[in-house]
Structures are given as C-alpha cells and as structure tokens.
Amino acid sequence: GGAMTDPKGDRSKGPSEQDDPDLFTRIVDSDEKGVYVSGAKAHQTGCINSHWIILMPTIRLTQNDKEYAVVGAIPADVKGLTYIYGRQSCDTRVMEGGGDIDLGNAKFGGQEAMMILDRVFISWDKVFMNGEFEFASMLVERFTCYHRRSYVCKTGLGDVLIGAAATIADYNGVPNVSHIKDKIIEMTHLNETIFAAGIASSHQGHKMKSGVYLNDDMLAQVCKHNVTRFPYEISRLAQDIAGGLMVTLPSEKDFRHPEAGPM
Numbered sequence: 001g002g003a004m005t006d007p008k009g010d011r012s013k014g015p016s017e018q019d020d021p022d023l024f025t026r027i028v029d030s031d032e033k034g035v036y037v038s039g040a041k042a043h044q045t046g047c048i049n050s051h052w053i054i055l056m057p058t059i060r061l062t063q064n065d066k067e068y069a070v071v072g073a074i075p076a077d078v079k080g081l082t083y084i085y086g087r088q089s090c091d092t093r094v095m096e097g098g099g100d101i102d103l104g105n106a107k108f109g110g111q112e113a114m115m116i117l118d119r120v121f122i123s124w125d126k127v128f129m130n131g132e133f134e135f136a137s138m139l140v141e142r143f144t145c146y147h148r149r150s151y152v153c154k155t156g157l158g159d160v161l162i163g164a165a166a167t168i169a170d171y172n173g174v175p176n177v178s179h180i181k182d183k184i185i186e187m188t189h190l191n192e193t194i195f196a197a198g199i200a201s202s203h204q205g206h207k208m209k210s211g212v213y214l215n216d217d218m219l220a221q222v223c224k225h226n227v228t229r230f231p232y233e234i235s236r237l238a239q240d241i242a243g244g245l246m247v248t249l250p251s252e253k254d255f256r257h258p259e260a261g262p263m
Helices: 063-068 090-097 134-169 178-203 217-227 230-241
Strands: 027-030 034-041 052-055 070-075 081-085 113-123 127-129
Touching: 027 063, 034 052, 034 070, 034 127, 052 113, 063 081, 063 134, 070 113, 113 134, 127 230, 134 178, 134 217, 178 217, 178 230
Parallel strands: none
Antiparallel strands: 027 034, 034 113, 052 070, 070 127, 081 113
16 A cells, blocks of 8 residues: 555645644654654555555655655554544445445445554665655655556446446436437546546656656646546436436335335
C-alpha cells in the first residue's frame, strides 16, 4: 500500500507550523537500528489487504520540515500501527443476511482506513528518505503521475454499469427507444474518454536515467480529472434509464423472505 495522504490540519500552514505535530507523519526518534515515526495516513484504500505499507510525504517540504521528509516500508501488522476502518454508505448490508445480490463484490471488495502511527519502527534497510526534504515534491509528483494514470481502472466499473443499464432497458422493453440509446451511447463515450486518457498517458511515457518509465504527467492529470467527473454522470444516466426502482429497491433479505419475497 502506498501511504501518502496525511490529515494535514490547517492547510494554510506547513507540517512544522501545525498546532498538532502529528497531523503529518514524521520521524520522532532514531537509533543505530532505524527510525521511529508517528502521525497518521488517511484514505488508505486496500491497506487492510496489504502485506507492506510504504510511507511517503504528501506535500512539498522546506528546511523546517526535515523531520517530515521520511519514506520507509513497514509490515502491515507492525507494532504501533492502528487501523480505523472507514465507513461506507451501504456497509450495514453485510449484517442483514444478504451476500448474493446486495453486496457487490462480497469476497474481494475494497475498503479505506485511517492509519494511526505511534512510534512505529522502520529499520535502516527499509528507510529510503531521511530528511532529504528537497526531494519530497518530486516524489509526490512522480507518485501521483503513476497513481492518477491508474484511475483508468474505474472504466471497468463503468463497463459493468453500462451493461447493467442496457440489460435493465431490455427488461423494461425499451432498448430501441431513441433517448435510451442516446443515454447508453453517452455513458460509453464518457467511459471510453477516461480509458483513452489513461492509455495515452502510458503510451506517451518516457524512459528516465534509472531505466524506469514514467508516464505522461499532463495526460495522467487529465485521466484523474475525468474520473472526478464522468463516473457520476454515468451513474446518473444509469439511474435515469433504470428508473426509481433501482434506488428504492427492497433488500435481498426481503426478496428471500418467505412471506414478503413472493409478493
């Protein structure tokens, strides 16, 4: 897991200027074996499923922020690390007897968590930045370049949603109605636009001195920008095609209820 985002606190101030020094992850101690870090990382997608976590700075740093210029790898079950599992709007359905149609990807669904670090130890062989604040902004830029291009994965979800909307149109008997076809075409257009930006970013990648390839930064940002807008419109169009029943549908528990189900 790549742990970059800190809680940040007052965003008009840098890490060393905060009232609470733990709003950004920092080195609090070191010895001959390694360093000790405290702080927190927010919005950590998939961290519960990870074997290792790589901690990174989240913003440009200055000379005063040297203790915050730390990159290091820690086991996901390291001493001093607490996960606070994130809330999602539909997570109570897990406890309602569903599991087939109500939970989506029931076995391999994603999750986000807040990671609280309290004097977490990182051995020197797993420390990759130790006070070199001048490289923090470059690291953030390169990480986000890869990460924002990776949002092309959202188009897989879009494909599923488009297919579901088309299927519902069939069920409703309106697959050939012009405005329904127009909406499905628009959903496809938006989804493939996200995909195109991600693929183009990779195609325009260049080889760096290390031999590693870095994808095109501008197109990576465009891919991310599209992802912050288009999936919501795709979802709106799917809801429009399906009608209100998709939003107010009975639960799986009610569908399987011996009395309510048949009704």
